[in-house]
Amino acid sequence: MPETTSNATPTNMPSGVIVLLLSLLLGLQPVTTDLYLPALPIITSGFAAPMAQAQLTLTALLLAFGVSQLAWGPLSDRFGRRPILLIGLTAYVLAAIGSTLASSMLALIVWRAVQGVAMGAAVMCARAIVRDLYAPTQGARVMSKGLSGLGVIAFLSAPIGGLLTDAFSWRAALLALAVFGAITLGLIAWRFEETLQRKNPNALQGATLLATWKSILCNPTFLAFSALSAASYGGLFTFLAASSFVFMNVLGLSKTQYGWLMALNSLAYIGGTFLCRHWLPRFGVRRSLKWAGALSLSGGTLMALPSLMGVQSIWAIMPAQLLFVIGHGIHQPCGQSGAVGPFPHAAGAASAVNGFLMMLAAFAMGSWLGGHMDGSVRPLTLGVWFWSAMIALTAWTLVQKYGEPK
Numbered sequence: 001m002p003e004t005t006s007n008a009t010p011t012n013m014p015s016g017v018i019v020l021l022l023s024l025l026l027g028l029q030p031v032t033t034d035l036y037l038p039a040l041p042i043i044t045s046g047f048a049a050p051m052a053q054a055q056l057t058l059t060a061l062l063l064a065f066g067v068s069q070l071a072w073g074p075l076s077d078r079f080g081r082r083p084i085l086l087i088g089l090t091a092y093v094l095a096a097i098g099s100t101l102a103s104s105m106l107a108l109i110v111w112r113a114v115q116g117v118a119m120g121a122a123v124m125c126a127r128a129i130v131r132d133l134y135a136p137t138q139g140a141r142v143m144s145k146g147l148s149g150l151g152v153i154a155f156l157s158a159p160i161g162g163l164l165t166d167a168f169s170w171r172a173a174l175l176a177l178a179v180f181g182a183i184t185l186g187l188i189a190w191r192f193e194e195t196l197q198r199k200n201p202n203a204l205q206g207a208t209l210l211a212t213w214k215s216i217l218c219n220p221t222f223l224a225f226s227a228l229s230a231a232s233y234g235g236l237f238t239f240l241a242a243s244s245f246v247f248m249n250v251l252g253l254s255k256t257q258y259g260w261l262m263a264l265n266s267l268a269y270i271g272g273t274f275l276c277r278h279w280l281p282r283f284g285v286r287r288s289l290k291w292a293g294a295l296s297l298s299g300g301t302l303m304a305l306p307s308l309m310g311v312q313s314i315w316a317i318m319p320a321q322l323l324f325v326i327g328h329g330i331h332q333p334c335g336q337s338g339a340v341g342p343f344p345h346a347a348g349a350a351s352a353v354n355g356f357l358m359m360l361a362a363f364a365m366g367s368w369l370g371g372h373m374d375g376s377v378r379p380l381t382l383g384v385w386f387w388s389a390m391i392a393l394t395a396w397t398l399v400q401k402y403g404e405p406k
Contacts, residue, residue: 023149066359073352088121162259229335272329293395299324300388
């Protein structure tokens with residue numbers, strides 16, 4: 001039976017199909033970043049590359065991912081979400097195959113950057129689809145369901161990456177990305193119906209584009225929620241980018257053990273998205289994010305203090321990290337939905353700018369980590385601590401002042 005959302009946009013797609021497709025599109029990001037992390041030290045040694053170059057396989061991907069959304073957003077507002085998804089996912093599969101066949105670290109970095117460009121189309125459209133179909137508060141709940149699916153995918157990604165690397169090679173782990181992309185492409189082609197009811201024929205005109213970006217960047221609600229989502233992702237990225245080297249090279253875990261540790265991290269994230277859906281009807285967006293900010297800051301502080309005292313242990317990092325990532329599971333659905341909420345007729349452009357700002361924070365952190373990994377746990381712990389403070393500051397000030405009242 002056709003479903004009509006609170007945003008009065010009809011769709012013939014059942015709600016379960018919408019959540020499944022959102023989960024796959026959003027899940028493309030953790031699959032692309034997490035699944036190959038257990039293989040990253042082996043890739044680095046296999047190509048005899050420095051650690052800073054290895055970090056570029058992740059930071060170049062994320063920079064390309066962020067910048068590309070600035071183009072994909074207006075394109076999707078002009079031509080619709082479906083054609084952009086089909087083009088982007090096709091390019092993703094081809095780039096994943098290119099990464100698998102890479103003969104040097106430089107070639108791998110280039111293919112990963114292309115993969116990031118393609119991934120931008122999928123993730124940007126997912127956020128825009130939520131705004132196409134739902135009003136902001138309801139959109140936060142639906143986004144949290146999609147991000148729960150993302151959490152399940154992330155839960156499986158690192159262990160599967162570790163097992164594939166152990167059983168075959170790092171190339172098998174990268175080939176798995178092509179398989180996931182092909183499955184997602186097939187389901188989008190089969191089940192996804194266009195959600196953008198009114199395409200904007202002027203969306204790509206220079207004057208219109210500049211005016212749209214100006215209105216987005218001058219909107220205090222957008223800035224508040226984008227600052228929150230960017231800071232929260234910056235903290236998560238710090239853990240993702242540094243964890244394989246810290247846990248395997250510094251603390252001595254095997255690839256499989258590291259994969260299961262990442263899976264535990266994903267379980268905590270899933271718990272955060274469920275907590276988000278529980279808190280939103282009871283406390284509203286602002287109060288929910290106020291409490292989530294306390295979770296984030298507590299996790300970052302409890303992680304950093306032992307490392308400052310010279311403690312290097314899994315038990316000094318992971319309980320605090322789980323606390324941080326529970327907060328992340330609340331900040332992301334509220335932050336991403338809240339940032340796009342004020343722009344129902346430019347959801348693609350708003351989603352793109354929000355995504356770009358998140359990846360800009362990640363790229364800056366990745367560049368810093370590339371030059372500061374010193375064989376200790378401190379780059380990881382102090383980085384997460386910094387972002388946890390930024391999260392709490394934003395959640396307790398800007399979001400309380402400018403966040404949506406509903």
